[in-house]
Amino acid sequence: MLYIPGNNPAMLQQGSVYGADGILLDLEDAVALNQKDSARILVSHMLQYISYEGCEVTVRVNHIDTPFGLEDLQQIVPLQPNALRLPKVETVEEITRIIKVIEEIEDKHGLPHDKMKVHVMIETALGVQNVYEIAQYSDRIDAISIGGQDLAADMQLVKSTDGIGIDYARKQIVMAAKACKIDVFDTVYVDTENEEGLREEAEYIKKLGFTGKAIINPRQIEIVNEVFTPTDLEIRKAAKIVKAFERNKAEGIGVFAVDGKMVDAPVVQRALRVLEMADIEVSEL
Amino acid sequence: MKNILNIEIPDNLNGIGSLEPFQGAFTKLKKGWMEEKTVPPPNKAKMPHSSKLCKTLREAIEKTKPYSGMTVSFHHHLRGGDDIVVNSIRILAELGIKDITLASSSLTSAHDALLPFFKDGTITQVFSSGIRGELGKAIAQGVLPKPFVIHSHGGRVRCVHTGKIKIDLAIIAASAADEEGNATGTHGKSAFGSMGYATIDSWYAKQVVVVTDNIVDYPCVPQSITQNYIDYVVEVNSIGDPTKIAGGSTRITKAPMDLQIARLAANVIEKSGELKEGFSFQVGAGGASLAVAKYIRKIMKKTNTKGSFVLGGVTSVGVDMLNEGLFSSIFDVQSFDAEVSSSLMKNPYHIEIPAGVYANPFNCGCMTNKLDIVVLGALEIDTDFNVNVITGSEGYVRGASGGHSDTASGANLTVVVCPSFRGRIPIVKEKVHTIVTPGESIDVLVTERGICVNPNRPELKQNLIDGGIEVKDIHDLAKEVEGITGKAKPIETTDRIVGIVEYRDGTVIDVIRQVVE
Amino acid sequence: MVLKVKAQAGSFESSDILIMVEPVAKGTGRTIELKSIVMQQFGDDVLQQINRDLDHYNIDDIRIIVNDKGALPPTISARLETALKRSAQVQAGTLTK
Numbered sequence: 001m002l003y004i005p006g007n008n009p010a011m012l013q014q015g016s017v018y019g020a021d022g023i024l025l026d027l028e029d030a031v032a033l034n035q036k037d038s039a040r041i042l043v044s045h046m047l048q049y050i051s052y053e054g055c056e057v058t059v060r061v062n063h064i065d066t067p068f069g070l071e072d073l074q075q076i077v078p079l080q081p082n083a084l085r086l087p088k089v090e091t092v093e094e095i096t097r098i099i100k101v102i103e104e105i106e107d108k109h110g111l112p113h114d115k116m117k118v119h120v121m122i123e124t125a126l127g128v129q130n131v132y133e134i135a136q137y138s139d140r141i142d143a144i145s146i147g148g149q150d151l152a153a154d155m156q157l158v159k160s161t162d163g164i165g166i167d168y169a170r171k172q173i174v175m176a177a178k179a180c181k182i183d184v185f186d187t188v189y190v191d192t193e194n195e196e197g198l199r200e201e202a203e204y205i206k207k208l209g210f211t212g213k214a215i216i217n218p219r220q221i222e223i224v225n226e227v228f229t230p231t232d233l234e235i236r237k238a239a240k241i242v243k244a245f246e247r248n249k250a251e252g253i254g255v256f257a258v259d260g261k262m263v264d265a266p267v268v269q270r271a272l273r274v275l276e277m278a279d280i281e282v283s284e285l
Numbered sequence: 286m287k288n289i290l291n292i293e294i295p296d297n298l299n300g301i302g303s304l305e306p307f308q309g310a311f312t313k314l315k316k317g318w319m320e321e322k323t324v325p326p327p328n329k330a331k332m333p334h335s336s337k338l339c340k341t342l343r344e345a346i347e348k349t350k351p352y353s354g355m356t357v358s359f360h361h362h363l364r365g366g367d368d369i370v371v372n373s374i375r376i377l378a379e380l381g382i383k384d385i386t387l388a389s390s391s392l393t394s395a396h397d398a399l400l401p402f403f404k405d406g407t408i409t410q411v412f413s414s415g416i417r418g419e420l421g422k423a424i425a426q427g428v429l430p431k432p433f434v435i436h437s438h439g440g441r442v443r444c445v446h447t448g449k450i451k452i453d454l455a456i457i458a459a460s461a462a463d464e465e466g467n468a469t470g471t472h473g474k475s476a477f478g479s480m481g482y483a484t485i486d487s488w489y490a491k492q493v494v495v496v497t498d499n500i501v502d503y504p505c506v507p508q509s510i511t512q513n514y515i516d517y518v519v520e521v522n523s524i525g526d527p528t529k530i531a532g533g534s535t536r537i538t539k540a541p542m543d544l545q546i547a548r549l550a551a552n553v554i555e556k557s558g559e560l561k562e563g564f565s566f567q568v569g570a571g572g573a574s575l576a577v578a579k580y581i582r583k584i585m586k587k588t589n590t591k592g593s594f595v596l597g598g599v600t601s602v603g604v605d606m607l608n609e610g611l612f613s614s615i616f617d618v619q620s621f622d623a624e625v626s627s628s629l630m631k632n633p634y635h636i637e638i639p640a641g642v643y644a645n646p647f648n649c650g651c652m653t654n655k656l657d658i659v660v661l662g663a664l665e666i667d668t669d670f671n672v673n674v675i676t677g678s679e680g681y682v683r684g685a686s687g688g689h690s691d692t693a694s695g696a697n698l699t700v701v702v703c704p705s706f707r708g709r710i711p712i713v714k715e716k717v718h719t720i721v722t723p724g725e726s727i728d729v730l731v732t733e734r735g736i737c738v739n740p741n742r743p744e745l746k747q748n749l750i751d752g753g754i755e756v757k758d759i760h761d762l763a764k765e766v767e768g769i770t771g772k773a774k775p776i777e778t779t780d781r782i783v784g785i786v787e788y789r790d791g792t793v794i795d796v797i798r799q800v801v802e
Numbered sequence: 803m804v805l806k807v808k809a810q811a812g813s814f815e816s817s818d819i820l821i822m823v824e825p826v827a828k829g830t831g832r833t834i835e836l837k838s839i840v841m842q843q844f845g846d847d848v849l850q851q852i853n854r855d856l857d858h859y860n861i862d863d864i865r866i867i868v869n870d871k872g873a874l875p876p877t878i879s880a881r882l883e884t885a886l887k888r889s890a891q892v893q894a895g896t897l898t899k
Contacts, residue, residue, distance in 0.1 A: 009877040010817035013769070017733035018545050037887065037896035038811050042880040049876035050769070062895075071895025218541035222548065679842060708817055708872030709840050769874060773843035 001058070001185055001214045002221060005030035006039035012046045015055070018218040019225065022056035027072050028063075028087050036068045040075050047079045058119060060085040064098050073098075077105040083117040083142070088150065090126040092133045099138055114140065119185075123147030124154040128169045132176040144177045145214060146170055148187030161191070163201065174209040183211040192217040202227040230274045238271035242282055245271075290671065290720055294793045298782060300410060300431030307794040310694045310726055314790060319647040321791065324448035326489050329516070337518045338464055342496060343376045345517040346454070349492040353383040355453040358490060360483035361391035361415075362458070362470055362619065366529030369458040369496055371398045378407045386410040386431075388450045390441060390482035390640075391685055394418035395529070403428050412450050414438055415675070415685020422681040424783060427799040433784040435675055435682075435721070435797075438482065438618070439644025439651060439691040440789040445489045446647070447791070455490035457483045458524045462497040463505040466515025470620075471507060471630040471637075473499035475527045478599070478620020478629050480509040484639040487514040498524045507630070509637055537579050537602065542704055542733060543572040550702045550731040551580030554658060555588075556752025557729070557745060559698040562590055564657040566612070567597040567692055570621045571662040573702040578602040578660075585611050596652055597643070597659075597688060599635075604628040607635060616652055618643040618688075644691035646789050653688070653695030661689055663703040665717040668759050670724030670739050672701060673717040675786060678710045680776035680800040682784070686721050690789050693726035698745070705732040711766045711773055713759065718776055720795040721786055735762045777801040803859045803890045811884035812873075819873035821885045824865040831863060832856060838870035851875060855882050 061072035177184035288306035460473035735757035778798035805825035
């Protein structure tokens with residue numbers, strides 16, 4: 001998920017070519033307050049002109065209670081990007097209000113309510129406390145993400161790079177997302193020069209259960225992809241487990257051993273997930 | 286008459302003579318010999334213990350008895366830092382010499398100061414592999430009375446052998462030389478590495494002056510240039526700006542687009558079937574091409590593959606790969622940064638080669654013939670895979686033929702890397718403004734918006750598809766690009782031919798017409 | 803759209819375009835001053851596009867100064883729209899005056 005500043009034509013026109021799974025066209029923090037109109041109009045025109053084929057397109061709008069949020073929705077919702085990303089959601093009341101506005105706009109344009117997905121960003125302590133209720137409010141919400149910079153500010157944390165202060169929030173948000181069976185994305189890593197730091201953080205949040213990570217520079221894509229793409233060894237192992245499972249299933253055996261290790265339903269689930277991330281169909285095995 | 290690429294080539298051109306149209310990359314080579322006559326190198330004599338040393342460059346030039354209508358040659362190993370070309374031409378102009386043919390192995394933006402001499406009749410014709418900056422603009426506008434000739438690095442050697450470039454005076458800059466003219470570029474404060482393009486001039490020029498800012502005790506080691514060819518030696522304070530001669534280490538680009546294209550290209554190379562044990566490799570020094578080396582290095586380590594040799598213009602990335610044991614040797618015709626110069630000096634498996642060994646098509650086999658993989662850039666590429674590396678989007682000359690067509694014809698796998706458009710200018714398009722390298726020599730194009738395989742390489746296409754790479758038809762890509770940028774109006778030109786592009790075998794692959802302002 | 807004040811949008815960045823618009827007296831017509839780094843290849847296209855967009859907004863009297871750094875058509879339309887809305891003071895959701 002690559003963030004692209006909404007007022008930068010050079011980056012907007014090339015957004016989809018860097019190999020990110022998705023791009024986030026940003027009207028919020030990456031745009032100066034006096035250029036909000038400019039970015040909104042530019043993103044609207046780009047969405048209609050550039051084919052972002054092969055890349056999920058999400059637009060991050062401004063919060064509805066800012067002077068920009070409502071106009072963002074008015075302009076962007078009719079264009080139906082793959083998803084809208086809503087920043088700084090804190091309460092169920094807020095998400096209720098925002099989704100109502102979105103659906104009113106969709107009704108006005110004769111658009112369905114189920115095509116464009118909604119991503120909520122949790123960026124405050126209050127949001128972290130309410131995350132499960134927010135996430136399960138609507139079927140349209142298919143991902144949550146954590147905004148680390150804003151959250152750290154809200155928590156009045158002293159600047160640190162180790163992420164200890166937001167660790168609880170990360171885990172809480174992962175748990176809420178898993179409970180709702182939706183995707184969960186980690187915050188950006190701001191030091192674009194530090195490749196090792198990015199790799200360590202990506203490995204850590206992968207272990208926590210995050211689905212992916214937002215990035216701010218195309219150079220970060222390769223590292224995050226490397227971390228999140230299963231290795232050949234992992235794929236071979238997973239394929240072996242799934243094949244053994246299929247064989248045993250035919251004979252009615254639920255628990256069995258592969259390479260001396262016990263395999264039961266959860267292990268098979270994880271193996272299937274590895275194959276899914278590697279884009280391998282079970283029927284191809 | 287038309288050449289095989291359907292480009293109209295006149296039979297004769299004032300200032301050059303009769304022209305032979307391009308007939309395909311190997312049509313002439315297949316015969317096994319060159320039909321054109323070669324000229325003999327001059328024979329000279331010196332008395333024992335006579336001195337070659339001159340006090341000033343002007344004194345040396347005066348001693349060679351320059352005359353109007355002469356050809357003066359230079360090498361371009363000092364790249365953007367060169368002062369010798371401009372200083373020498375200025376001296377010749379002061380001596381009242383006119384109608385000079387300038388034969389520099391290439392010209393860079395460091396030579397913008399020559400413009401007044403192009404305008405006042407001091408220089409009337411140019412032979413070079415590349416022209417850039419103000420000069421490139423001026424010659425496209427038709428500043429010179431005689432058409433200029435763009436040749437490849439290998440083609441230049443042929444031009445000298447046949448006397449098409451008949452060098453009267455070669456002025457050769459060196460970073461170290463002795464009183465007899467033995468010279469090298471591998472050490473000294475202005476070290477620039479290999480002198481690969483200068484050797485042929487020293488062998489064939491009627492008179493040769495070595496210029497250095499660093500006279501060393503006799504004999505100068507190593508001898509890139511040897512004393513038996515040298516008439517005069519001059520020590521000057523400076524041969525140029527060392528920071529621009531070797532700007533430290535060649536940095537791998539951080540431009541996301543170049544890196545992305547490089548990553549895609551490395552993947553293409555990995556899946557092509559050519560990246561096998563003992564492969565030979567060359568990359569250009571440009572942004573995306575150089576970055577490919579970084580990813581190839583990663584792949585070689587991952588797959589535990591060892592290559593045989595690195596060829597060509599050499600960067601520090603090549604040196605690192607030699608030092609890591611990924612390749613067993615480097616053959617260096619041109620060195621791009623300081624680390625390369627010192628490696629060339631110290632490492633016996635890093636070997637300096639002259640341009641003829643590197644790329645001349647008419648000998649018993651140049652090293653580009655042994656290339657497995659080469660990665661090259663492009664200013665434009667058309668739907669027949671013909672590549673332009675010489676004229677820019679305004680029609681000015683702003684690039685270099687260099688070793689592009691030489692390596693492309695030799696390598697098993699020629700990969701062209703470029704963005705599909707720059708700014709609003711389409712790069713992949715139906716027709717390029719000037720063809721330097723014929724499409725038959727290009728195997729695969731890698732852009733950020735698609736990978737296209739030359740239809741004459743179906744097995745390569747299959748290998749890529751089997752490797753999980755999506756392959757696009759180049760016509761579709763060109764259409765997609767036009768859909769984004771809009772259709773660019775072609776460059777407006779007059780009928781006047783201001784320059785020709787020679788293919789490496791001496792035939793004419795394209796002409797450059799005067800740009801309308 | 804009725805233009806009220808001088809306004810501008812865009813930038814000098816590569817692939818962007820800076821468009822300045824100025825209201826003029828009715829009946830004056832359109833004056834468009836175009837500078838472009840791709841003048842030779844796309845100058846006419848840019849002018850045509852701007853005129854088409856002005857037709858769309860029913861603007862006949864205007865002075866426009868354009869400095870194009872190789873912008874694609876969507877960027878040209880977006881910057882013009884922004885400048886016009888700012889000039890007509892109908893821009894919504896921004897802190898620009």
